[in-house]
Amino acid sequence: MPKDALPRIRLALLYGGRSGEHDVSIASATSVMQAIDKDKYDVLPVYLTPVGRWLPGVEPVQLTAGAHPVAATVALFSSDPQQPGLLPLSNDPAVQPEQAQAVDVVFPLLHGTYGEDGTVQGLLELANVPYVGSGVLGSAAGMDKDVMKTLFAAAGLPVVPHLLVRRREWEQQPATVQDRVLQMLRLPVFVKPANLGSSVGISKVSDAAALPDALDLACRYDRRVLVEQGLDCREFECSVLGNDEPEASVIGEIIPSREFYDYQAKYSDDESSELRIPADIDASLAENLRAMAVTAFQAVDAAGLARVDFFLETHTGKSYVNEINTLPGFTTISMYPKLWEATGFSYAQLIDNLVSLAIERHQDRQRSLTVYGQDP
Numbered sequence: 001m002p003k004d005a006l007p008r009i010r011l012a013l014l015y016g017g018r019s020g021e022h023d024v025s026i027a028s029a030t031s032v033m034q035a036i037d038k039d040k041y042d043v044l045p046v047y048l049t050p051v052g053r054w055l056p057g058v059e060p061v062q063l064t065a066g067a068h069p070v071a072a073t074v075a076l077f078s079s080d081p082q083q084p085g086l087l088p089l090s091n092d093p094a095v096q097p098e099q100a101q102a103v104d105v106v107f108p109l110l111h112g113t114y115g116e117d118g119t120v121q122g123l124l125e126l127a128n129v130p131y132v133g134s135g136v137l138g139s140a141a142g143m144d145k146d147v148m149k150t151l152f153a154a155a156g157l158p159v160v161p162h163l164l165v166r167r168r169e170w171e172q173q174p175a176t177v178q179d180r181v182l183q184m185l186r187l188p189v190f191v192k193p194a195n196l197g198s199s200v201g202i203s204k205v206s207d208a209a210a211l212p213d214a215l216d217l218a219c220r221y222d223r224r225v226l227v228e229q230g231l232d233c234r235e236f237e238c239s240v241l242g243n244d245e246p247e248a249s250v251i252g253e254i255i256p257s258r259e260f261y262d263y264q265a266k267y268s269d270d271e272s273s274e275l276r277i278p279a280d281i282d283a284s285l286a287e288n289l290r291a292m293a294v295t296a297f298q299a300v301d302a303a304g305l306a307r308v309d310f311f312l313e314t315h316t317g318k319s320y321v322n323e324i325n326t327l328p329g330f331t332t333i334s335m336y337p338k339l340w341e342a343t344g345f346s347y348a349q350l351i352d353n354l355v356s357l358a359i360e361r362h363q364d365r366q367r368s369l370t371v372y373g374q375d376p
């Protein structure tokens with residue numbers, strides 16, 4: 001059959017979102033739109049505004065150029081499995097709300113809150129449509145730094161000593177919280193909101209007097225805050241791809257341009273941190289990190305893709321799993337696709353693999369009964 005006669009996959013690319021990582025998502029989506037194989041896919045970009053409206057048809061490249069989003073209609077995503085897809089919300093009588101614009105696969109390329117955390121995944125589950133990446137549980141567990149570390153430890157993975165502080169506790173008993181931190185951990189410590197990414201709200205505290213400000217800051221972003229032993233360390237990352245039999249890429253190293261890998265070190269052009277691929281480490285350490293990456297992926301029940309990040313403590317040589325990102329940065333120059341490129345396949349092939357994995361996982365889910373005694 002000639003190539004152009006193959007049915008093209010209608011792919012909805014969700015990007016933007018109600019998250020501090022909104023702009024990172026626009027950058028990721030711009031790369032996907034440029035690289036995706038147009039012979040295989042009919043791509044419908046859907047821009048999710050910072051307040052959560054869905055605007056089908058807005059191209060990410062317009063937004064990277066600073067343009068204001070112009071959409072013909074606002075849409076809702078139908079959660080009706082008989083008619084999943086984008087439903088226009090319009091005052092125009094010619095636009096019938098029952099005409100859902102059908103899609104075959106959804107790629108929620110959304111980083112952080114309301115996108116990487118299981119919320120959008122829940123909607124897509126209700127609609128029973130295949131989507132790229134982890135499901136509700138994997139996304140939610142992989143987004144919460146306390147829950148993920150609990151699951152990692154249960155799977156036998158080494159995690160950095162830490163403790164959890166609840167916002168209410170911090171507000172009502174600050175002296176008790178400070179004592180507990182200083183008794184259980186050595187300075188420096190890192191204070192982090194449990195559910196956020198891109199280093200937003202994170203502080204390194206080297207002096208006890210700076211602890212209250214760091215806790216106040218993190219508590220502005222989340223009800224739950226992690227205080228973690230600070231390490232003097234190198235940072236490594238590994239990309240994982242797959243569903244039930246995930247595979248790990250070569251290892252990359254991050255050399256932060258600043259004291260730690262904070263928001264500016266991650267995204268500022270003039271301070272860009274260095275990515276070293278493959279990392280300059282011996283083969284046995286690389287193998288060990290790759291195996292831990294797969295274990296971490298399975299520990300949170302991730303699917304499709306995830307990047308697993310590690311610390312290697314300088315003076316002890318001990319490695320720790322820091323975190324998993326179930327929707328890692330996905331521009332053509334981001335670590336996740338770069339590691340796969342170094343392992344053997346291109347950015348466009350990576351997108352193909354992710355779509356195939358989404359369809360495979362959806363088919364596998366259809367095998368599970370939802371009603372007791374239902375015929376197979």
Ligand SMILES: Nc1ncnc2c1ncn2[C@@H]1O[C@H](COP(=O)(O)OP(=O)(O)O)[C@@H](O)[C@H]1O
Nearest residue numbers: 160190196197198199200228229230231260261
């Ligand atoms: N315990 C720690 N010891 C040393 N550096 C840390 C520690 N925790 C975080 N960092 C630094 O802060 C950065 C961001 O922290 P991380 O937990 O990865 O949060 P995020 O999800 O925002 O990326 C890390 O990449 C690292 O540079």
Ligand SMILES: [Mg+2]
Nearest residue numbers: 198199309323
């Ligand atoms: Mg990180």
